[in-house]
Every structure is written in C-alpha cells, then in structure tokens.
Amino acid sequence: xxxxxxxxxxxLSLEKKYSSHTILAYQKDIESFGVFLKKEFDLNNYIExxxxxxxxxxxxxxxxxIENTSINRKISSLKSFYKFLLKTKQVEQSPxxxxxxLKSAKKVQIPFSEKELDAVLNMLQFPEGFEGVRDxxxxxxxxxxxxRRSELINLKVQNVDLYSKTIKVIGKRNKERIIxxxxxxxxxxxxxxxxxxxxxxxxxxxxxFLMLKGVKLNDSFVYKIINHYFSNVSEKVKKSPHxxxxxxxxxxxxxGADINSVKELLGxxxxxxxxxxxxxSLEQLKSIYQNAHPRNRK
Numbered sequence: 290x291x292x293x294x295x296x297x298x299x300x301l302s303l304e305k306k307y308s309s310h311t312i313l314a315y316q317k318d319i320e321s322f323g324v325f326l327k328k329e330f331d332l333n334n335y336i337e338x339x340x341x342x343x344x345x346x347x348x349x350x351x352x353x354x355i356e357n358t359s360i361n362r363k364i365s366s367l368k369s370f371y372k373f374l375l376k377t378k379q380v381e382q383s384p385x386x387x388x389x390x391l392k393s394a395k396k397v398q399i400p401f402s403e404k405e406l407d408a409v410l411n412m413l414q415f416p417e418g419f420e421g422v423r424d425x426x427x428x429x430x431x432x433x434x435x436x437r438r439s440e441l442i443n444l445k446v447q448n449v450d451l452y453s454k455t456i457k458v459i460g461k462r463n464k465e466r467i468i469x470x471x472x473x474x475x476x477x478x479x480x481x482x483x484x485x486x487x488x489x490x491x492x493x494x495x496x497x498f499l500m501l502k503g504v505k506l507n508d509s510f511v512y513k514i515i516n517h518y519f520s521n522v523s524e525k526v527k528k529s530p531h532x533x534x535x536x537x538x539x540x541x542x543x544x545g546a547d548i549n550s551v552k553e554l555l556g557x558x559x560x561x562x563x564x565x566x567x568x569x570s571l572e573q574l575k576s577i578y579q580n581a582h583p584r585n586r587k
Contacts, residue, residue: 290335293374310439419488455468
C-alpha cells in the first residue's frame with residue numbers, strides 16, 4: 290500500500306506539479322482511508338475496494354462528526370487517487386465513478402472592512418525594529434496583492450523587484466504571475482530591507498521574509514501574526530491570511546475592478562473561482578442599482 294501511494298505522490302509532484310502542501314493533504318487523506326480498510330475490512334490493498342466500502346468510510350467519518358465539506362475533500366483526494374490507478378491500469382474501474390458529493394452549507398467568508406484595514410495599518414502601533422516592520426509589511430502585502438499564505442512564505446528575494454515595482458509569485462502548480470506593487474508598499478519593502486540587513490544571521494537568505502533568527506517563516510507563524518493584529522480591531526470570528534486575500538478581492542470588486550483582472554491578480558485558473566468573492570459586493574451593487582435605475586428615482 291505504501292509503494293502505490295508513493296507512486297501517486299510522485300505523480301502529483303512531477304507531472305501535476307502540485308505544491309508539497311497539497312500533496313501532503315492528499316497523502317494524509319488516502320493514508321487514513323488505508324487505515325480504515327485494514328481495521329474495518331481487513332484489506333491490505335486499494336485495488337479490491339468497491340463503492341460499498343467507500344460508502345462505509347463516509348458513514349464512519351460522519352459518525353465521528355466530520356463535516357460534509359471535509360468529507361467531500363477527502364473523497365476528492367480518493368477520486369484523484371483512483372483516477373491515477375485507472376491511468377496506470379491498476380484498476381479497471383474507479384469505485385467512485387458514480388459518487389455524488391455530499392450537500393454542505395456554503396460558509397460565507399466575511400472580509401475585513403476598509404475601516405478595519407485602516408485601523409491596523411495606520412493606527413496600530415507596531416513594535417520597533419525588524420519584527421514590527423516585517424509584521425506590518427506582511428499585512429500590507431496580503432492586502433495589497435492578494436497573495437496566498439504559501440506564496441508569501443516562499444517569496445524569494447530575487448522576485449521582489451523595486452525597479453519594476455513588481456513581485457513575481459510562484460502559485461499553485463508552479464504557475465508564475467507578476468503582481469504590481471503600490472507606492473506605499475514599495476516604501477514598506479525598502480524599510481524592511483534595511484532592517485533585514487541588520488539581522489545577526491541570514492540562514493535562509495534566499496527567502497524574502499525571515500524570522501528574527503534568520504530562518505524561513507512557517508504557516509502557523511504567519512497565521513498568528515494576522516490573528517494577533519486583527520484581534521485588536523475586529524470582532525470577526527475568523528482572522529486569517531485567507532480572509533485578507535478575500536478582502537483584497539472584495540475591495541477591488543467593490544471599487545469597480547474588472548473581475549477578469551482580479552482573476553489574474555489572484556492567480557485563479559478559472560473565472561468560477563474568482564466569482565466566489567462577488568457575493569460580498571451584492572450590498573454595494575444593490576445600492577448602485579437603486580440609485581442609478583430610472584424607475585427608482587423620485
């Protein structure tokens with residue numbers, strides 16, 4: 290079972306060009322399914338699985354209070370795995386060929402308001418020195434460019450170009466995109482560069498953002514930065530880097546940006562992914578509609 294899973298993860302890495310974070314998520318989902326097969330059905334391979342076995346796993350996950358959205362994600366991983374087994378002719382048919390995703394309530398992602406962003410970036414006191422300058426730049430970069438957390442963490446020094454006022458981001462599946470930098474962001478980058486050069490050690494010096502000890506940032510550290518500063522100004526339940534990405538897209542759309550341009554800035558492969566952010570603009574759309582339509586003029 291381990292050998293076949295290793296071939297699948299190699300396929301995701303070498304052919305599909307998935308990120309290490311995505312591959313690890315696939316691997317964990319399939320490994321947990323493998324544990325279930327051994328425990329409940331005494332199966333030591335994935336080849337003999339039929340849909341009734343998969344359905345039993347779904348029931349098992351549901352009985353353990355796993356939400357439908359999480360179950361759907363796990364099943365999606367399993368679908369990709371069996372597509373690979375089909376492609377490599379290790380199975381004749383996928384046990385999930387007729388599976389339909391479980392219904393789940395769509396969670397509305399609530400972006401930060403412009404007032405909340407202004408309070409964090411212009412009114413909060415950041416610590417003096419390297420850490421304060423870095424933290425402010427991280428927040429500003431998320432909001433000004435809409436980049437993903439993994440993209441920020443893996444941003445290289447060579448890809449921050451002050452001369453052309455752009456950053457080159459390596460997104461999902463190693464897809465590159467160029468994002469322009471606003472003038473105020475360039476000023477913050479210059480301040481950060483000065484502080485960065487003063488660090489005692491530059492262990493991971495190829496990476497743009499570093500910890501105080503000169504090593505690369507990690508996921509939880511970046512999440513804590515966003516949560517910490519926004520907890521001072523916002524009562525929203527979720528305060529994360531992804532909410533800042535959502536805020537970036539929503540504020541652009543609210544202020545008249547073309548959805549195709551926002552799609553390119555976000556690095557989405559399809560317009561459907563970008564349209565998720567348009568619901569937040571409905572209230573403003575209603576206001577514009579009511580004020581502009583002749584039938585509503587009094």
